[in-house]
Amino acid sequence: MRTSQYLLSTVKETPADAEIISHKLMLRAGMVRRLGSGMFSYLPTGVRVLRKVEDIVRQEMNKAGAIEVLMPMVQPAELWQESGRWNTMDAELLRFKDRHQRDYVLGPTHEEVITDLVRREITSYKQLPLNLYQIQTKFRDERRPRFGVMRAREFLMKDAYSFHLGQTSLQQTYDAMYSAYCNIFNRLGLDYRPVLADSGAIGGSVSHEFHVLAESGEDAIAFSDASDYAANIEMAEALAPKGTRPEPAHALSEVATPAAGTVAEVAELLKIERNIIAKTLFVLGQADEQGQQPLVALVLRGDHELNELKVEKLPGIASPLQFASEEQIRVLCAAGAGSVGPVGLTITIIVDRSANTLADFVVGANKDGYHLTGVNWDRDISHYQVADIRNIVTGDASPCGFGNLVIKRGIEVGHIFQLGEKYSKALKTGVLNEEGKHQILTMGCYGVGVSRIVAAAIEQNHDEYGIIWPDAIAPFQVALIPMNMHKSVRIAEVTQQLYQQLTAAGIEVLFDDRRERPGVMFADMELIGIPHAIVIGERNLDNQQVEYKNRRSAEKVLLDITNVVADIKQKLTR
């Protein structure tokens, strides 16, 4: 490709609304342009990278035995009503009507459509197992689109769905997808980790996320420093602290804590550490026969954070989790939220494992402006349950039994689930098994965020000059940068010749034939992130040589003109 025939669209100034580096660089490098909130047009350079990622994903899926299909982005509401997600998915689901006033959704994912397809096409156990995938645009009405294509509303995703007669078969495909995903991210050249995950809104049980590690990642991942254990922070179990709870040493007493509402303020006022304060939160319990939702108290150590996901899974708790209102708290405790505690409460009290090992701790007195000190479990609070309801923190013992946890940030680029029968049951999808009996299918589903990978790759591969593409997904592999070509016939001839040779060898070359100054060409090729550059100049030409420059290492070497193609080929396969 010649730059004069191409749409380079690079810009010097960073548009004001770009927040993270990948977003800025994708705009500056002329890869994408924003159309509306969370919606992007891809310019030629962006498309090239997107297609490379897509191709790798497609190849590895095919290799793993999955078969490609393509399903509509617009889907009839009936299917979503049938699965129940018309009601449960709520705000993220973009709904609209056609001219006949029929309801439709823009597909945020395709479980309903694929399950419907399979229930029509698959009639016998002999056709199973089956793993179908597509690479398709999705639309999710994110509550807050941001970071460019990283969290866009419209995005490109590979989604695969597998169908089985039983858990053994599902596990086999799941394992095959797990290793296919490892192959994908290895080939992409990204630093990634598979982590244990929650299956969230999609439903199901066993699940792994694949994360590209990056400071700007929106997810926190817990790693063991002594094993392969890795889990999304919302999933990582906080083990009960070792050792037993100390015996009470102090009597219960009330202290005035005017104007101290938060844990930090109370700690400051009483000159104590936050970890001997217990904070109490109130959530709604499951509705009884009359539809009444009792309050449930949650007690955590002052320096810990509630894990909503863990709480939501406990019996007796409303799901989705709902916090009690200020009024409800005041009615129950006769005090504002800043002065509440578990002492004297008759409702269900759930205590975090760590808070449970406290002795002589501090809680709100259920009296505005007062706290209790010297509080002890059993002696002062008789009925309570103990559970793991907090987020893990750095240094906690790893649930795997080896080492301690460290927390890193990651960008979720892949997610595999064992769905079970959630959709096949709702949509009554089954076949006759070997015994001639009707059996509901078991499903798995496997997603890769194709457009998100592009942004994630940039987060992990850039410098002050711009993007540094891994070879596998670079928009072009080689940049040809002639010095003063429009004045020197010799330079022009050699560059044309190299362009033809490299192109003929199947190498993707961007030949900068613009009438621009060298600085402009260097800056653009570096911004776009082309991994290998060849600079053709008069001085080196006198020795029948051109200069090679590596984008990542900045290594410069002289190559003999006659060897350029071979030398570049060698660098590309390395």
Add this chain to the structure above:
RNA sequence: CGGUGAUUGGCGCAGCUUGGUAGCGCACUUGGUUUGGGUCCAAGGGGUCGCAGGUUCGAAUCCUGCAUCACCGACCA
């Protein structure tokens, strides 16, 4: 969804307080100059000032409503 802020040429911004019909840098066009790291000089083209209403002799500027976009927050009592 809550809070804050923004909206002026393709991009980044000034002008608004104190009303008088729009300006700067980049980009673009033309000519010249320069040519191994975003040259320099000159001359140009391009804007219903987000939309709708109001106040006024007169509105980018003041008032009202709407729209769009962004940031922060959405357990941390």
